[in-house]
Amino acid sequence: MAVTLKDVAARAGVSRSAVSRTFTEGASVSSKTRAKVQRAADELGYHPNALASSLTTGRTKLIGLVSNNFHNPVFLEVFDLFTRGLQDRGLRPLLVNLSDETDPAASVRMLRQYSVDGVIVASSTLPPSFAEAFKQAGMPVVHSFGRHSRAPHVHVVGIDNAACGRMAAEELIRRDYRRVAFLGGPESATSTQDRARGFLTALQTQPQIQVGFSYASAYSFEAGRAEMQNLLRAGPAEAYFCGDDVLSVGALSAVQEAGLSVPGDIGLIGLNDMEMAGWQNIDLTTIRQPLAAIIGASIDLVVDTVDHGARAPEARLFPCEVVERGTLRPPA
Amino acid sequence: MAVTLKDVAARAGVSRSAVSRTFTEGASVSSKTRAKVQRAADELGYHPNALASSLTTGRTKLIGLVSNNFHNPVFLEVFDLFTRGLQDRGLRPLLVNLSDETDPAASVRMLRQYSVDGVIVASSTLPPSFAEAFKQAGMPVVHSFGRHSRAPHVHVVGIDNAACGRMAAEELIRRDYRRVAFLGGPESATSTQDRARGFLTALQTQPQIQVGFSYASAYSFEAGRAEMQNLLRAGPAEAYFCGDDVLSVGALSAVQEAGLSVPGDIGLIGLNDMEMAGWQNIDLTTIRQPLAAIIGASIDLVVDTVDHGARAPEARLFPCEVVERGTLRPPA
DNA sequence: GATATTCTTGCAACCGGTTGCAAAAAGCCT
DNA sequence: AGGCTTTTTGCAACCGGTTGCAAGAATATC
Numbered sequence: 001m002a003v004t005l006k007d008v009a010a011r012a013g014v015s016r017s018a019v020s021r022t023f024t025e026g027a028s029v030s031s032k033t034r035a036k037v038q039r040a041a042d043e044l045g046y047h048p049n050a051l052a053s054s055l056t057t058g059r060t061k062l063i064g065l066v067s068n069n070f071h072n073p074v075f076l077e078v079f080d081l082f083t084r085g086l087q088d089r090g091l092r093p094l095l096v097n098l099s100d101e102t103d104p105a106a107s108v109r110m111l112r113q114y115s116v117d118g119v120i121v122a123s124s125t126l127p128p129s130f131a132e133a134f135k136q137a138g139m140p141v142v143h144s145f146g147r148h149s150r151a152p153h154v155h156v157v158g159i160d161n162a163a164c165g166r167m168a169a170e171e172l173i174r175r176d177y178r179r180v181a182f183l184g185g186p187e188s189a190t191s192t193q194d195r196a197r198g199f200l201t202a203l204q205t206q207p208q209i210q211v212g213f214s215y216a217s218a219y220s221f222e223a224g225r226a227e228m229q230n231l232l233r234a235g236p237a238e239a240y241f242c243g244d245d246v247l248s249v250g251a252l253s254a255v256q257e258a259g260l261s262v263p264g265d266i267g268l269i270g271l272n273d274m275e276m277a278g279w280q281n282i283d284l285t286t287i288r289q290p291l292a293a294i295i296g297a298s299i300d301l302v303v304d305t306v307d308h309g310a311r312a313p314e315a316r317l318f319p320c321e322v323v324e325r326g327t328l329r330p331p332a
Numbered sequence: 333m334a335v336t337l338k339d340v341a342a343r344a345g346v347s348r349s350a351v352s353r354t355f356t357e358g359a360s361v362s363s364k365t366r367a368k369v370q371r372a373a374d375e376l377g378y379h380p381n382a383l384a385s386s387l388t389t390g391r392t393k394l395i396g397l398v399s400n401n402f403h404n405p406v407f408l409e410v411f412d413l414f415t416r417g418l419q420d421r422g423l424r425p426l427l428v429n430l431s432d433e434t435d436p437a438a439s440v441r442m443l444r445q446y447s448v449d450g451v452i453v454a455s456s457t458l459p460p461s462f463a464e465a466f467k468q469a470g471m472p473v474v475h476s477f478g479r480h481s482r483a484p485h486v487h488v489v490g491i492d493n494a495a496c497g498r499m500a501a502e503e504l505i506r507r508d509y510r511r512v513a514f515l516g517g518p519e520s521a522t523s524t525q526d527r528a529r530g531f532l533t534a535l536q537t538q539p540q541i542q543v544g545f546s547y548a549s550a551y552s553f554e555a556g557r558a559e560m561q562n563l564l565r566a567g568p569a570e571a572y573f574c575g576d577d578v579l580s581v582g583a584l585s586a587v588q589e590a591g592l593s594v595p596g597d598i599g600l601i602g603l604n605d606m607e608m609a610g611w612q613n614i615d616l617t618t619i620r621q622p623l624a625a626i627i628g629a630s631i632d633l634v635v636d637t638v639d640h641g642a643r644a645p646e647a648r649l650f651p652c653e654v655v656e657r658g659t660l661r662p663p664a
Numbered sequence: 665g666a667t668a669t670t671c672t673t674g675c676a677a678c679c680g681g682t683t684g685c686a687a688a689a690a691g692c693c694t
Numbered sequence: 695a696g697g698c699t700t701t702t703t704g705c706a707a708c709c710g711g712t713t714g715c716a717a718g719a720a721t722a723t724c
Contacts, residue, residue: 052680070412080402083429097415253613281585384710
């Protein structure tokens with residue numbers, strides 16, 4: 001069926017090693033035999049079998065890309081950037097959807113069976129134990145969008161969620177809001193916890209501002225909308241820092257539906273800057289995560305770990321910036 | 333490093349074949365040795381290497397998932413469904429991002445190197461030549477969301493785009509719109525061509541209705557918005573069938589920004605029913621593609637082709653349905 | 665209990681490559 | 695031309711499994 005090394009060797013009249021060597025970077029072959037082999041290979045349409053060579057080289061160039069965020073639009077951009085970034089380095093993403101998985105064991109087993117060179121866990125909601133499970137199994141691993149901690153157990157790349165919370169708080173302070181609140185994602189998500197913490201502590205220094213917080217049941221439009229409806233019933237704050245852009249849009253929808261205006265009656269600031277936050281009929285003021293930088297660094301880190309072995313786990317955090325659009329009133 | 337067959341064999345005191353057989357469905361092993369092997373394997377934490385076995389079995393259980401639609405939110409749902417569907421059958425998606433690729437050769441080569449068992453091309457905008465290139469290279473292939481034709485060269489699963497165009501036309505006729513138009517995606521996309529054709533021919537029977545059409549430069553928010561802005565300047569129709577939901581939302585945004593109301597001044601009907609079409613602040617009337625069915629059938633078809641060899645290319649089309657929301661006026 | 669039949673098992677070859685090693689070839693120098 | 699060094703080459707073993715085959719063990723049959 002497929003044409004193999006042996007076929008090419010026979011046709012070129014050389015040994016199998018010679019063929020192997022012409023397709024191996026930096027191997028010792030004379031230009032004469034290389035040419036002979038090339039010709040034979042071209043005539044037969046030969047391409048080396050990456051999986052077979054992985055057996056002896058120990059490298060598959062396969063990277064497990066693990067996520068459970070298949071409903072947050074920002075993750076489409078994330079997958080786009082990851083796949084391109086990996087492809088650009090000659091690596092292949094093996095996609096693993098962990099949406100309804102609570103136990104990492106199955107995916108660890110699966111990625112081991114396929115001897116991936118490394119694993120990237122791309123999720124802000126998976127607990128750290130998932131990434132750690134891969135590391136435990138001896139695979140180079142990076143947790144992208146994961147929780148930053150002083151002594152991480154695995155490489156983490158992402159943003160400083162607490163700093164983002166502070167940033168949001170400052171933005172609201174600057175605009176002289178007097179009653180503000182945090183509308184978070186699920187309370188169990190570490191990203192939500194950190195954002196809340198940053199937000200609340202930054203506001204502790206402002207006794208004139210009244211601060212509240214509550215949590216939506218998920219990082220989703222529906223959850224944001226439902227939570228905002230509750231808040232509207234109970235008497236809302238003047239401005240909200242929403243834990244995420246989709247959540248913000250849900251909240252926005254609830255506010256508008258209640259006949260209130262944004263930012264006239266209620267201000268909103270989100271986090272992520274997903275593509276549609278910039279759509280003019282959404283026009284969400286938000287905090288931008290530098291996706292490309294995060295993803296680039298994640299790939300760098302996993303590649304480096306693959307090439308040079310494990311080293312002390314490292315947290316690489318990237319600064320965020322406020323993208324001012326139309327859901328917060330201007331500073332006085 | 334990793335524990336291999338040999339290690340387990342040694343520990344269990346049996347031959348390598350015995351170990352291999354205990355992990356092969358339907359192989360001949362006595363329950364006694366199976367138990368011995370299981371124990372040894374558990375103690376050592378052994379799991380068979382899928383890639384090594386693929387060498388002799390000729391099956392990698394890897395499926396190439398090829399797409400270039402990384403900016404259309406509906407594709408996040410598509411990837412979710414594909415990855416889960418494949419995982420449920422013990423298959424692994426190897427994701428290939430063809431966003432800036434114009435030549436299939438590179439991806440063909442790459443997927444051959446990884447000896448994928450089959451390929452799913454998931455795209456409404458890639459030309460048929462891509463899917464055909466994979467077939468040419470001898471791989472089982474299915475083009476999902478591809479163009480339906482009477483004599484397809486590869487398996488195609490999707491919707492009948494012309495029928496959708498007719499469906500949209502009927503919906504507008506039923507609501508007694510007198511000046512309607514098609515606002516398509518890029519004219520080169522076959523899906524757009526077919527939708528336009530169905531729409532226009534269905535309206536040919538209605539001489540009292542004035543029909544127009546135009547094309548946005550891409551299936552994107554910005555393109556839809558820009559095109560609608562042009563149309564508004566030139567004097568818009570009463571209702572538009574937009575070639576796609578993102579396009580619709582772009583158009584919606586332009587209409588609202590011009591101070592006009594939807595559906596009061598201008599009606600819109602989209603196609604796809606992406607998740608956010610249902611968001612209350614978008615509330616788009618649209619035609620739903622049965623994603624889960626399409627994706628399920630695509631996987632079935634590629635698996636069947638892998639298992640039973642190629643057969644005559646087949647087109648499987650699924651019926652769409654109108655999802656009535658708030659961007660078309662009610663029938664009289 | 666002897667023979668025929670079916671199950672298990674290990675051997676050895678193979679899947680498609682890579683690589684250490686030693687022999688052969690080529691290149692360099694005097 | 696001869697001797698020495700450097701390159702190039704093929705052999706053979708190996709990566710981690712699978713599988714056809716024949717021998718051995720277990721079970722069935724009479």
